[in-house]
Amino acid sequence: MKILxxxxxxxxxxxxxxxxxxxxxxxxAAGDAKIDRIVCFDxxxxxxxxxxxxxxTGDIAxxxxxxxxxxxxxxxxxxxxxVVSGGAEADxxxxxxxxxxxxxxxLETCRAVGHQPRVLFASSIAVFxxxxxxxxxxxxxxxxxxxxxxxxxxxELLVQDFSRKGYVDGRSVRVPTVVVxxxxxxxxxxxxxxxxxxxxxxxxxxxxxxEPSTKMWVASPRAVVKMFLHALELTPxxxxxxxxxxxxxxxxSMEEELAALREAAGEQAVALVRHQPDEAVLKLVRTWAAxxxxxxxxxxxxxxxxxxAAIVRAYIxxxxxxxxxxxxxx
Amino acid sequence: MKILxxxxxxxxxxxxxxxxxxxxxxxxAAGDAKIDRIVCFDxxxxxxxxxxxxxxTGDIAxxxxxxxxxxxxxxxxxxxxxVVSGGAEADxxxxxxxxxxxxxxxLETCRAVGHQPRVLFASSIAVFxxxxxxxxxxxxxxxxxxxxxxxxxxxELLVQDFSRKGYVDGRSVRVPTVVVxxxxxxxxxxxxxxxxxxxxxxxxxxxxxxEPSTKMWVASPRAVVKMFLHALELTPxxxxxxxxxxxxxxxxSMEEELAALREAAGEQAVALVRHQPDEAVLKLVRTWAAxxxxxxxxxxxxxxxxxxAAIVRAYIxxxxxxxxxxxxxx
Numbered sequence: 254m255k256i257l258x259x260x261x262x263x264x265x266x267x268x269x270x271x272x273x274x275x276x277x278x279x280x281x282a283a284g285d286a287k288i289d290r291i292v293c294f295d296x297x298x299x300x301x302x303x304x305x306x307x308x309x310t311g312d313i314a315x316x317x318x319x320x321x322x323x324x325x326x327x328x329x330x331x332x333x334x335x336v337v338s339g340g341a342e343a344d345x346x347x348x349x350x351x352x353x354x355x356x357x358x359x360l361e362t363c364r365a366v367g368h369q370p371r372v373l374f375a376s377s378i379a380v381f382x383x384x385x386x387x388x389x390x391x392x393x394x395x396x397x398x399x400x401x402x403x404x405x406x407x408x409e410l411l412v413q414d415f416s417r418k419g420y421v422d423g424r425s426v427r428v429p430t431v432v433v434x435x436x437x438x439x440x441x442x443x444x445x446x447x448x449x450x451x452x453x454x455x456x457x458x459x460x461x462x463x464e465p466s467t468k469m470w471v472a473s474p475r476a477v478v479k480m481f482l483h484a485l486e487l488t489p490x491x492x493x494x495x496x497x498x499x500x501x502x503x504x505x506s507m508e509e510e511l512a513a514l515r516e517a518a519g520e521q522a523v524a525l526v527r528h529q530p531d532e533a534v535l536k537l538v539r540t541w542a543a544x545x546x547x548x549x550x551x552x553x554x555x556x557x558x559x560x561x562a563a564i565v566r567a568y569i570x571x572x573x574x575x576x577x578x579x580x581x582x583x
Numbered sequence: 584m585k586i587l588x589x590x591x592x593x594x595x596x597x598x599x600x601x602x603x604x605x606x607x608x609x610x611x612a613a614g615d616a617k618i619d620r621i622v623c624f625d626x627x628x629x630x631x632x633x634x635x636x637x638x639x640t641g642d643i644a645x646x647x648x649x650x651x652x653x654x655x656x657x658x659x660x661x662x663x664x665x666v667v668s669g670g671a672e673a674d675x676x677x678x679x680x681x682x683x684x685x686x687x688x689x690l691e692t693c694r695a696v697g698h699q700p701r702v703l704f705a706s707s708i709a710v711f712x713x714x715x716x717x718x719x720x721x722x723x724x725x726x727x728x729x730x731x732x733x734x735x736x737x738x739e740l741l742v743q744d745f746s747r748k749g750y751v752d753g754r755s756v757r758v759p760t761v762v763v764x765x766x767x768x769x770x771x772x773x774x775x776x777x778x779x780x781x782x783x784x785x786x787x788x789x790x791x792x793x794e795p796s797t798k799m800w801v802a803s804p805r806a807v808v809k810m811f812l813h814a815l816e817l818t819p820x821x822x823x824x825x826x827x828x829x830x831x832x833x834x835x836s837m838e839e840e841l842a843a844l845r846e847a848a849g850e851q852a853v854a855l856v857r858h859q860p861d862e863a864v865l866k867l868v869r870t871w872a873a874x875x876x877x878x879x880x881x882x883x884x885x886x887x888x889x890x891x892a893a894i895v896r897a898y899i900x901x902x903x904x905x906x907x908x909x910x911x912x913x
Contacts, residue, residue, distance in 0.1 A: 345748060383824060383825070384825075392724060393724070394722060394723070394724040395724070396825065397740075397743075397744075398747070398824075400744055400748070403740050403741075403743065406740060407737050407741075410727075410733050410737055410740075413727075413733065414727075414730055414733040418675060418730070494728075495726065
């Protein structure tokens with residue numbers, strides 16, 4: 254069988270592709286299905302090379318392009334391609350085009366092949382915002398306060414209805430803030446939560462634009478990839494009619510992040526983090542939810558990271574070339 | 584100023600247009616604004632004739648058509664045009680085209696004129712469904728169980744974000760089942776709630792496809808038109824950031840409807856209603872919410888009908904030509 258990963262050249266797409274290759278198969282309705290080919294669709298090709306991996310580049314909102322991505326062998330689609338929060342807020346039309354039109358086009362394409370592909374949609378906890386309760390539960394109403402969250406929530410609703418109609422077998426997971434995100438900073442407003450770990454470990458200064466007491470709901474790339482695979486392997490019955498789910502994570506303050514950084518790389522690392530409040534970021538972060546009760550996901554077998562120190566250790570293990578500060582414990 | 588009413592030839596559009604003409608002005612930000620022109624957009628022209636009313640016919644999802652509907656004088660847009668529940672379920676693509684693409688196109692057109700028109704979007708209690716609490720409150724998460732509800736909820740999210748961005752001054756109201764809907768039966772799955780009053784009063788047999796104990800959340804056309812005007816005249820501050828609202832209504836069982844029919848037109852009328860269960864309708868109706876706590880709307884000044892007998896009396900008053908059963912109290 255064939256798997257399509259949109260956003261497949263991004264860091265999460267690459268880690269997911271690596272994990273799929275390592276497994277070699279996925280447990281689907283008919284039993285273990287061998288992975289013959291993974292199509293990684295993105296704006297550029299990725300670094301990961303394997304005979305089973307094919308890179309296709311193009312525009313996720315272009316019908317002719319997307320129609321070529323899904324065929325009779327495509328049993329699984331993982332839809333990661335998106336304009337991130339800061340980007341969708343800065344360029345409304347681009348966000349609508351990629352996050353809404355792209356998602357709808359992909360679902361229509363899956364519908365057109367007629368064999369009900371299993372579709373995993375990476376949504377986000379950015380669907381929550383505004384007047385939130387202290388703990389967000391499975392019953393909390395999503396009320397996004399930004400275009401990114403709005404567009405992700407619309408994507409979920411489309412996945413929900415396309416699944417109910419039997420056009421796809423869809424699942425939407427609301428991903429916590431992914432920390433530590435490797436590579437260069439992106440336009441996500443939450444980027445500092447990764448930056449204050451990643452930059453010091455590579456010997457570079459980082460800015461903390463919010464109060465150190467600011468809490469966030471986070472998960473490591475490793476945990477997220479594992480949860481993606483779990484979401485794909487659950488049966489339609491496991492999911493039931495409600496195809497949207499808040500994923501487990503850890504609630505962590507920026508202080509706790511810095512403590513874990515200190516533990517891994519010493520005071521020299523923490524000294525590279527400069528506190529410089531940014532009103533624009535603060536305003537956005539205040540509307541985010543930090544603490545979740547993810548009972549439904551836990552009952553379905555999803556698991557978060559053990560603690561934040563483990564997240565930092567995993568980052569160091571997975572990104573040896575990015576660790577340039579001397580004396581970091583490996 | 585100019586007002587655009589999409590779905591303006593429909594019965595609700597016509598009653599709203601009549602009410603706007605009778606008033607002659609709307610209380611907007613700058614004070615009372617005189618209504619110079621009402622553009623009623625629909626697939627056909629309506630019966631109501633007035634020098635201030637202009638009918639434009641066409642396709643709500645056609646960009647060239649919709650762009651011509653909104654100009655520098657258009658201060659208010661009321662978006663009623665929609666494919667109803669049964670129709671959107673039977674023809675998925677038509678529902679997506681009219682209910683989603685049409686709504687988005689209208690919002691984009693309002694954004695393009697640049698003066699932030701006040702937009703009222705008629706959403707529906709069909710956004711609620713599935714595993715609902717006994718009483719739906721302002722905090723209950725919308726979980727639509729049909730394509731119509733999904734598309735209406737997506738429309739709300741677009742209205743929400745276009746308002747937050749300052750592109751329009753939008754308000755979405757979730758309209759209860761409108762009873763008694765005059766005219767011919769339409770494709771709405773809830774149509775029987777009107778049919779069992781309307782048909783007997785015109786001397787025709789009606790089918791009740793659900794248990795007589797079935798309860799629904801209803802409002803009369805008169806009450807809905809009043810609530811539309813109120814929704815338009817509230818300030819952006821009255822609305823706050825949350826631009827979606829459950830409208831007040833009455834909870835009424837089909838038995839209670841028949842009792843009101845008996846009161847107005849005697850046993851002869853009730854004898855024209857035949858109970859004939861329809862599994863398809865039953866299945867859908869079971870997922871609907873019947874009882875609401877609409878505290879927020881009540882605090883904002885929205886009011887429901889007094890009781891169901893008043894709804895029947897209003898129907899008889901407003902539709903004298905449709906009452907053909909002898910001996911109906913007027």
